[in-house]
Amino acid sequence: MAAAQEEAAAAPPSTESDATETEEAPPGGAESDATAMEAAAEYSWLQLRFDRPPRRLYHFARQFRSATSSGSNSSGENFLKGVKWSPDGSSFLTSSDDNSLRLFYLPEEAYIAAEPVAEAAVESEDSYGAFIQANEGEPVYDFCWYPCMSLSDPATCVFASTSRDHPIHLWDATSGELRCTYRAYDAMDEITAALSISFNSSGSKLFAGYNKAIRVFDVHRPGRDFDQYSLLKGGEGPTGIISSISFSPQNGMLAVGSYSQTTAVYAENNMEPLYVLHGQLGGVTQVLFSKDGNYLYTGGRKVPIFSTFGSVHIMLGYSQYCGHCLQVVQIS
Template identity: 30%
Template sequence: MNGTEETLEHALWAPPVYDMSRSPRKLYATHLPQSQVDGGRDSSTVFARMAKWCPDGSVALAQCEDASFRPTEMLGICRDAVLPSSLPACLRQSAPILDYAWYPTAHSRDPACFCFVASVRECPVKLLNASDGNLRASYRIVDHRERHIAPHSVAFNIGANKLYCGFEDAIEVFDVQRPGEGIRLRTTPSKKSRDGLKGKFSRMSITLGAQTYSERCLSVGIVSALAFAPDVASDLYAAGTLSPSSPTASNIAIFSEAHGEVPLMFVGAEDLQSSGGARYGVQASVSQLMFNPGRPYLLYASFRRMDEIYCWDLRGDMSRPIEVFSTQATQLISGRTPRSLTNQRLRFDIDYAGKWLAVGDTEGTIFVFDLAPRSDTVVSANSEGGPTPSTLPVPRTLPTMRYHAHDDAIGSVTFHPLQSLLLSVSGSRHFDSDPSPDTSSASGSEEDIDDGELVARAGTPPGTRAVSRRRTKPQPTASDTTISLWSCAPEMQSET
């Protein structure tokens, strides 16, 4: 009995416990090397745009600026992980990488499942072996000109048997076990049916809470984000587009695998600047969507050039968020919508227990928000004309903890699935802000020289001189290209 109890005790999984009352401790940091471009004449600094943990927590895979995947050197973090000895240091791709996703049951002990999918520009979607980078299968998305389309977002469903790929005005669905072509879910209404996501109106009658929307549609554009609800009994998933919402179209919609391309509901947002109150969506491009792992009915979304993360409850009125997480306290107090100065995607993450949300900013600061359920009292309408929940302002939440982690923009932060660890990557493109101006000669012609001195041109009238001109394009640089691992574990109390 003791052996059985010990086996069951080790078999039970408990989510990691995080201590967010103090700044985490840095355990590891590595710099990405430089790569040569243009035949080795110029060099540009390589940085990681995003990193994702393998589901078993054995290794993290970073998507880098030089069109490559790099497994981090922080191997063996999970005690029972057995990683291949021939794990490659770099997985080169033929074109820029748009998105990637681990197979949901990927495990280093199971070679058959140790793989991930990658979307590479102008290539079919690739299913790659994580051990050596070899191609296992490819899934083709072809347009009307017989050109390969690379999706901007990829995601596996909860059953891990379907692969969803979002691109312009459509979502392609593949059977993972049958490579080749998939089933296309049009997000634009056809001539026969007006039901869809694009157009002036989508003739549907949908009841969301106390409101009914009869003419709603998802804004036209590239499907930039996909997320499945982590609920086995549910087949819901969310899709967002790069096109900002409009008065007649939302840029986030909820779908069901069983209902196909017909949206079930749409997401709205409160606009405090407008007199109308509720709006049809956020006036910005969708960067990321994610459901709460502990409470799968909560949907979170981040947007381009915005420092806020919105949260909606699928059980209630989806026309307005229930909470907004803001990293800018000064702008929040002034009443202005927080804005970011970069188009780079700054991805957030939620821990597996659904208690903490972490995100970085352009200054290298990581913010951590508490996702504990709020015990706010609901004010109902009374006979004297009191306020209703739909007219109350959406609560704004400030971070519980913040700390300086990098000296450049933080592309992504991600929680470890098994331990109290946080992984962050930094880097962004920086160009010379004061390039040398081009100077023309009196005759309007120019001549390239190396030493930069003014020289007389042969066969030209006296007094006409040529000047030097820099012909090479400025190369971007990055201030900080590190990948850091942070420990958020509670301090162990010494025994007395």
């Protein structure tokens, strides 16, 4: 009992009280609208230019090539498997074939607009080393940031990872320590690894994808308690490995993609199926909602095509030839 309380204390703080206060706040009316318009007029919008190639500000290579790990890859042929920015933009997290997660914080000079950073050469030394390296015992299947993460609040600085034959790990992004675990068991009472993970938009739940099923963990109750949902309701849901999960930021929906070439959209509160989307030529490797929640992007396995679903129809197909390889292009 004491151990369970200790694990729960290590989980990220709840945001329910903040949400309640925000909902109960009275509307500002015309006065608040005028204030918002004045603030928008004074805001200096980011100017994007596409008439010149991007500059390489920071360079990281040697620390990956010389990496050693207890995992299967010890030949020096390490490679990156994924990169994800933190929600507050202060850092980015990488996953590589040496079964490690590396966290890089941006240096102070990156925040000073008056001091431009010189372009980094490819042959040069790494710009700086990883602040944290979290080593998993087996290949990492997926990883994700806590959506309410802010560097100004250390309690929210966490990220989750899942690897082969291991439970889901919640890591502290300030110390690199393991805060807690979320464990799922199969019919033989053995730990089964999640193949994809994602926090919901509020950060209160952790959704994990398995074979034909989703398990939902309460973030503030680590351990082996979870709700399980089969995705085969009505016989039209995705089958096989659930490879990716994405939440709509607006309307309480989540999308799941599977290697069975199917993407499905569900209601977050009860996992009721809403839409089943077809059209991907290969297994779905990633699903991602747009920031406004109106579009859903999907990426395919071994087939270099991205599809954009809007109003449950394919709006756009983007193709990029990568040759005959197993390279995965990540949507961001």
